[in-house]
Amino acid sequence: xxxxxxEKNFRFELKYKSEECWGRVGExxxxxxxxxxxxxxPVGTAGTVKTLxxxxxxxxxxxxxxxxTYHLYLRPGTDVLDHFGGLHNMMAWNKPMLTxxxxxxxxxxxxxxxxxxxxxxxxxxxxxxxxxxTPEESMRIQRSIxxxxxxxxxxxxxxxxxxxxxxxxxxxxVAWAKRCRADHPEMRNGQALFGIVQGSMYLPxxxxxxxxxxxxxxxGLAVGGLSVGEPKHLMIEVLDGMMPHMPEHLPRYLMxxxxxxxxxxxxERGIDMFDCVHPTRIARHATVFTTNxxxxxxxxxxxxxxxxxxxxxxxxACKNFSRGYMRHLFKAKEILGLRMASLHNVTFMINLMNNIxxxxxxxxxxxxxxxxxTRYLAKEG
Amino acid sequence: xxxxxxEKNFRFELKYKSEECWGRVGExxxxxxxxxxxxxxPVGTAGTVKTLxxxxxxxxxxxxxxxxTYHLYLRPGTDVLDHFGGLHNMMAWNKPMLTxxxxxxxxxxxxxxxxxxxxxxxxxxxxxxxxxxTPEESMRIQRSIxxxxxxxxxxxxxxxxxxxxxxxxxxxxVAWAKRCRADHPEMRNGQALFGIVQGSMYLPxxxxxxxxxxxxxxxGLAVGGLSVGEPKHLMIEVLDGMMPHMPEHLPRYLMxxxxxxxxxxxxERGIDMFDCVHPTRIARHATVFTTNxxxxxxxxxxxxxxxxxxxxxxxxACKNFSRGYMRHLFKAKEILGLRMASLHNVTFMINLMNNIxxxxxxxxxxxxxxxxxTRYLAKEG
Numbered sequence: 001x002x003x004x005x006x007e008k009n010f011r012f013e014l015k016y017k018s019e020e021c022w023g024r025v026g027e028x029x030x031x032x033x034x035x036x037x038x039x040x041x042p043v044g045t046a047g048t049v050k051t052l053x054x055x056x057x058x059x060x061x062x063x064x065x066x067x068x069t070y071h072l073y074l075r076p077g078t079d080v081l082d083h084f085g086g087l088h089n090m091m092a093w094n095k096p097m098l099t100x101x102x103x104x105x106x107x108x109x110x111x112x113x114x115x116x117x118x119x120x121x122x123x124x125x126x127x128x129x130x131x132x133x134t135p136e137e138s139m140r141i142q143r144s145i146x147x148x149x150x151x152x153x154x155x156x157x158x159x160x161x162x163x164x165x166x167x168x169x170x171x172x173x174v175a176w177a178k179r180c181r182a183d184h185p186e187m188r189n190g191q192a193l194f195g196i197v198q199g200s201m202y203l204p205x206x207x208x209x210x211x212x213x214x215x216x217x218x219x220g221l222a223v224g225g226l227s228v229g230e231p232k233h234l235m236i237e238v239l240d241g242m243m244p245h246m247p248e249h250l251p252r253y254l255m256x257x258x259x260x261x262x263x264x265x266x267x268e269r270g271i272d273m274f275d276c277v278h279p280t281r282i283a284r285h286a287t288v289f290t291t292n293x294x295x296x297x298x299x300x301x302x303x304x305x306x307x308x309x310x311x312x313x314x315x316x317a318c319k320n321f322s323r324g325y326m327r328h329l330f331k332a333k334e335i336l337g338l339r340m341a342s343l344h345n346v347t348f349m350i351n352l353m354n355n356i357x358x359x360x361x362x363x364x365x366x367x368x369x370x371x372x373x374t375r376y377l378a379k380e381g
Numbered sequence: 382x383x384x385x386x387x388e389k390n391f392r393f394e395l396k397y398k399s400e401e402c403w404g405r406v407g408e409x410x411x412x413x414x415x416x417x418x419x420x421x422x423p424v425g426t427a428g429t430v431k432t433l434x435x436x437x438x439x440x441x442x443x444x445x446x447x448x449x450t451y452h453l454y455l456r457p458g459t460d461v462l463d464h465f466g467g468l469h470n471m472m473a474w475n476k477p478m479l480t481x482x483x484x485x486x487x488x489x490x491x492x493x494x495x496x497x498x499x500x501x502x503x504x505x506x507x508x509x510x511x512x513x514x515t516p517e518e519s520m521r522i523q524r525s526i527x528x529x530x531x532x533x534x535x536x537x538x539x540x541x542x543x544x545x546x547x548x549x550x551x552x553x554x555v556a557w558a559k560r561c562r563a564d565h566p567e568m569r570n571g572q573a574l575f576g577i578v579q580g581s582m583y584l585p586x587x588x589x590x591x592x593x594x595x596x597x598x599x600x601g602l603a604v605g606g607l608s609v610g611e612p613k614h615l616m617i618e619v620l621d622g623m624m625p626h627m628p629e630h631l632p633r634y635l636m637x638x639x640x641x642x643x644x645x646x647x648x649e650r651g652i653d654m655f656d657c658v659h660p661t662r663i664a665r666h667a668t669v670f671t672t673n674x675x676x677x678x679x680x681x682x683x684x685x686x687x688x689x690x691x692x693x694x695x696x697x698a699c700k701n702f703s704r705g706y707m708r709h710l711f712k713a714k715e716i717l718g719l720r721m722a723s724l725h726n727v728t729f730m731i732n733l734m735n736n737i738x739x740x741x742x743x744x745x746x747x748x749x750x751x752x753x754x755t756r757y758l759a760k761e762g
Contacts, residue, residue, distance in 0.1 A: 084706075090709070
């Protein structure tokens with residue numbers, strides 16, 4: 001750890017507010033560097049963004065990645081993480097990292113054994129062993145990982161949820177958020193902690209959650225429980241209703257979102273941070289982003305295509321390989337194809353966000369959005 | 382194709398002959414660059430050295446790679462290869478390439494339908510479709526691939542084979558070699574053609590094969606049909622008997638060999654070229670070379686190991702990752718592990734050959750061999 005690392009220099013600087021929409025441009029300063037916002041964060045579930053090396057992530061322009069507390073807790077485990085002095089050292093990633101709380105995975109598990117006000121008992125998907133996850137335990141694990149940004153342990157209810165269920169989950173999330181903050185006061189261990197707004201699709205619950213979570217006091221505020229299966233118009237409705245009430249001085253993180261289209265949807269409503277496995281997951285199934293929409297590299301039409309995946313992209317795959325070669329790699333089930341498609345999709349998302357940020361500053365966000373989406377959502381010839 | 386590409390400038394320059402052994406140091410000049418010999422060639426079966434990009438191969442120091450005619454013929458097929466102007470363009474590999482003839486794979490197939498003096502009928506392992514491979518067809522496919530070094534279509538008989546079978550396969554191989562040469566005269570299309578010596582484990586057949594294949598006239602001479610399941614001492618015996626009779630002015634290629642130990646065995650008997658899937662195949666099963674022998678990265682003893690795979694290695698994996706992290710990647714079945722282990726093993730083989738070459742020139746081959754093998758073959762603590 002260098003001198004800078006020892007400083008508790010986490011802060012959010014709001015640099016520019018758009019006049020065209022609720023979008024904003026800022027910087028999150030952390031001990032491991034500055035994150036420009038709005039930002040897309042690639043997801044490194046188990047200590048690696050699947051198929052990519054740290055060098056790949058640097059060339060893709062990533063300024064922060066995610067780690068999943070649930071996966072890292074089960075494997076390699078906190079004893080190993082502690083031995084290596086945290087995940088950054090272990091995986092050779094020297095830029096900022098954000099960790100979720102483990103809650104989302106645990107609540108999604110089929111092997112969820114018991115939920116009480118104290119915490120959650122679950123069985124490992126690896127070996128069936130039983131574990132107990134509480135707000136305090138989630139804090140402990142995230143400190144072992146050593147992320148710059150930790151998330152509170154919350155209850156994310158599935159969609160659809162009736163009002164009573166949604167209210168109970170929101171109440172419990174607020175109670176757990178308090179325990180997280182108590183266990184992890186501001187910048188303990190040099191790590192920031194973000195609160196999470198819940199409330200399912202019920203705006204009154206969302207507003208109550210913003211107020212009660214905000215009162216506890218966090219270094220950032222996330223929107224949880226969206227993009228969990230609800231129709232897109234409902235997600236937009238909830239965002240429209242709640243975003244004007246989110247504290248302006250805190251970074252706002254829309255969890256688990258999204259696609260290229262979603263970035264515009266979130267940014268223009270004032271979201272600063274996004275993460276999603278979507279770009280890397282579809283890449284491993286041969287689907288890649290292009291300026292003219294998503295394409296499947298397995299399509300027979302690319303067999304003799306000399307075209308790169310995307311002419312506007314500067315990633316290694318686009319600079320060196322044709323769609324024809326990429327198709328061959330996927331047909332032959334060659335691992336190089338998985339990596340190249342992942343590298344491209346991550347690069348595409350990060351470049352898109354860079355362009356969105358620039359368009360906000362240059363007061364042409366609406367124009368850029370329309371131009372991009374017109375081409376991106378058009379069906380190809 | 383630049384000016385150099387159009388020249389038929391294939392030649393073998395013998396630079397240095399060891400006084401310690403039959404080892405020799407030379408250079409193979411090709412239209413796509415110079416290959417220092419002795420050399421280890423990584424195998425790129427289906428248009429990629431599994432898990433590695435061309436950039437990875439450059440950093441590993443590869444000066445030539447292999448392509449497999451059988452696989453490339455079935456997928457992507459010669460129509461696609463022709464469209465892209467050959468495999469170099471398609472896979473973005475700008476250095477020399479060697480292709481086998483397809484014979485070895487076809488003769489290893491369970492679905493080998495028919496062998497005649499004209500050629501071989503086989504069924505594709507991909508879709509069961511029937512194909513007919515002849516010496517002329519093998520030449521045509523290898524011209525579509527566009528390798529710098531092509532191999533004659535031969536019959537490689539399995540081990541063990543009785544004398545009559547071995548003699549018949551050797552006779553047929555000589556006849557097919559003549560047809561290959563007739564179809565592909567010296568440096569047609571700018572591509573060299575190597576003959577292959579057969580004869581199973583029978584030295585008289587080997588010597589006859591050297592003479593008759595040599596008489597046809599090729600740009601290099603390979604030793605086929607070894608490392609096909611015979612005990613190692615038998616391979617050494619055959620090499621000892623035949624190598625003094627191999628023409629000195631041609632590059633000598635020991636096909637499908639081998640391991641780090643095999644490089645010494647071959648080099649000191651006058652072999653110039655080696656190829657093997659071994660380093661990349663074992664890498665994908667978590668086994669890596671180290672100065673102190675092979676280790677499995679899955680071993681529990683590495684769970685908290687801060688040590689790199691090999692302290693003496695300069696590959697990306699060894700410069701950035703610990704054995705502990707590598708173990709985690711393999712336990713979590715993360716693709717980055719496969720690539721990093723492959724990159725390391727290929728780098729290790731190429732570095733080892735660089736050191737062998739240097740030790741020959743500096744008249745300390747025996748010393749280096751003893752030092753290396755003592756450490757490499759010793760059981761670890």
